[in-house]
Amino acid sequence: MTQETELKTDKEFKLVGLNYRNPVTFEHKKRSIWRERPVASLCLLAVIVLLCVFCNLIMNHEPTYMDLSNCNVAPNKAFFFGTDTMGRDIFSMIWYGGRISLFIGVVATLISTTIAIVYGSISGMAPMVIDDAMMRFTEIMLSIPTLLVIIFVQAIVGKQNVVVISIVIGITSWMSIAKVVRTEVRQIRKSEYVIASRCMGASFFHVLTEHLTPNFVSSIMFMVVMNIRGAITAESTLSFLGIGLPIEVISWGSMLSLSEKALMTNSWWIILIPGVFLVTTLMCITNIGNYIRREVNLSESNI
Amino acid sequence: MNKDDILVDVQNLSHQFRLGKKAYVKAVHDVSFQIKRNEIFSLVGESGSGKSTVARCMMKIYEPTNGNILYDEMNLCNKEEWKKNNKRIQKEMQIIFQDSTSALNQRMKIEDIISEPLRIQHVMKGKSELKNYVMQQLAYVGLDESFLYRHPSELSGGQRQRVAIARAFGMKPKLLIADEPIASLDVSVQAQIVNLFQHLQKEHDCSILFIAHDLSMVKFLSTRVGVMCRGHLVEMAPTRELFENPIHPYTKALLSSIPIPDPILERNRKILTYTDDTNLHDMVFAEVSPEHFVMQEVGCES
């Protein structure tokens, strides 16, 4: 039966000369793959991450072992990057501590992103009054100086370990992403496919995962990547100031917390080398983030 | 009209929108009509007459401020009845929107779009069964398998609208509300879609509430027609009766504005105008001849 009706309309329209049945083919524009991708950053970051994860294979000394007879030794054949004021080998410490810094960065970002998405979505789908109140609350939270909040929470919780710091950094950095999510959700919510979905009986969770998230993910991708960078920076700043990880737990930040003493002895390797790794990692992440931002903009401007 | 025949009974539906603090707009004012089973009922009127609002109220997108909507003798406006029956109603009532671009999620594949209502209502089990069913639905609307993996942005307007129709018909609805489905398409595609509607309605045995402002399409497609003007339903009759014997001055003006595809007749066509000098609030919707309702002043003969 279907074919009959189709043939009928076919004949009618062939007279007029319309090609309404021709399939539309799309030629994919051939863009040079390597031109704008942050290949160097990706590779460098991948190398650092792999070396940190598999640090057991390349470390030649025990990172936590304090060899007091070898304090403040400059880089040489035995200790590639030298030792710090407590006699630990910096080369091993970098890979071992890198794990923790990266872990904190990723986990804190995961926590903050999840909170931001849920909070922003609820705020976006809620009626006006609740939405207003939720946004005011976000702004109030934003106006509290984050460093002080972190200090407080640390002081209250008492023990300073990796998980606690991740959670603390996570709950202080979700605000800006939540704002963006809420604006996007407000816009998307008016789209008819969300209305159609609700007419079909979808639950809030279904709408969130299938419709809302894929559509605002591109706008927040950049912010999420920058959040990773911010989390790593925050962790190192806190450890440096003495309120983050204790000195016994090795991370790039806690390695730098000994640097004030290093200034007096002019041991440049204690300050410079962990910092170089920190800055390199942050740079790679920033480049990837910028690339993502450019990609998103390009795809939306029909170029 | 037999009571078993009636699928939807809209009684005194009113809806108003709040603007700001002290102002409101009455979009729909005291509209009543019935839709029988297996018929195509059209609502026509110019832009802003409240047709889309009626459709959305029926789908419970807006909560109507007044009135009752009885679907198969269940009152949708009654909260308890709605809660008890909403799963069934959400399966049996489907809607197609005017703008096919925003009605489909750009990031989903066609396969996922069509299977979405089936997944939400847990109608089918098993991915392969779902996929076969989706392919069947696509075939019904005249699209082939290759469309399964495409995104809406890769399709033309007519194809997108067909995907929306496939999505709605996939649930085997008893009532389909089509909110101006052909308004944004060009004429040749309009013809295809209208043929498709006719064809699917016969195959699936459902009723369609067809909202349009193109009177010639309405004449071709529908069984009964209702005419809306500024939120009021001014006339309702079977199609032939309405086009041959319009009673209300607004309907007469509307019909006189249809261009005739014959040069001589077209040159001699007179376009009537309708000035709204009567207060529509004083009117009553009365049956003038069998199944022909007109909004008249109280106590007036036809």
Add this chain to the structure above:
Amino acid sequence: MNLKKIKKVTVFLLKKISISIIAILFLSVLVFFMSRLAPGDPLVSYYGDRAERLSPEEKEHALERLGLNEAIPNQYIRWVNNAVHGDFGISYKYKQDVLEVIEGRLINTLILGGIGFLLTFLFALLLGIFCAFREESLLDHIICNVGTVTSCIPEFYFSLILILVFSVNLKLLPSSGAYALGQSGSIQSRLTHLVLPMIVVVLSHLWYYAYMIRNKLLEEIRQDYVLLAKSKGLSKKDIMYKHCVRNILPAFISIMAISLPHIVEGTYIVEMVFSYPGIGTLSFESAKYHDYNMLMVLCLITGIIVIIGNNVGQAISEKIDPRMKTSEIVETTEVTKI
């Protein structure tokens, strides 16, 4: 200006101010309760090591004297009462009136932070315009890369490196304090002490905003009116300064206002590393040593600055782009008024 407009503006201002006051109150409650709940003994900061050797009665007595033995909500009410009258209590560590201690340091922070803030945005604007002019040239690429690197360096690390190079190795510039001992009035001494912290504060945020301005200008240049101006014969410089820069200024000012808290935080960290006697070091000290009164006032000051910045930025951005308004009222002709 008619009455209606004046009324509208006053209502708007009152709304903003009342929300700000609520925010500040909320902040103060939060800080108060958190600081009381944090473990650690304020007596230690007051009495130093002797606190551990106090007998129980002396401890009780001391707590009563300092007003720490009451229930926490009562303490808060008492604090608010005093605060409204201008009495913010005594700093446990410095044993002076809190306001006195802050007064001495506030100016230092304002100098560092305020001048840093202005310089950052001035240079960001100039650098952004410079880069926009020479888009895609070699110089632009170099500046972009260098800028990205500098923006990635954490502030404390930057400070460390500068101290290492300039103070320890080259012995050119001092590494701590705001002025040499006893020379608080000498401008030259202040300036030499300001150089390094100022470099850190400015450079660590410079590229972030310069990049933003560069991108905004590049977008602006691609608008149609620039094409028109060029075809009329205006020179590149004229178009840039007379049209494009003016058009992005409102957005720029709102960004300035919103980024205030960010720069304030950065200033605090820099102060800590350089042991610069300002509010930043004071905040960290008071947090570490549980000096509650000091902490409350400092948090309030920071909070007020941040809230004002946010509000001003929001107001300006709402004015420029009405789409960003949270509430929209549509006015149509066919409306029945109640």
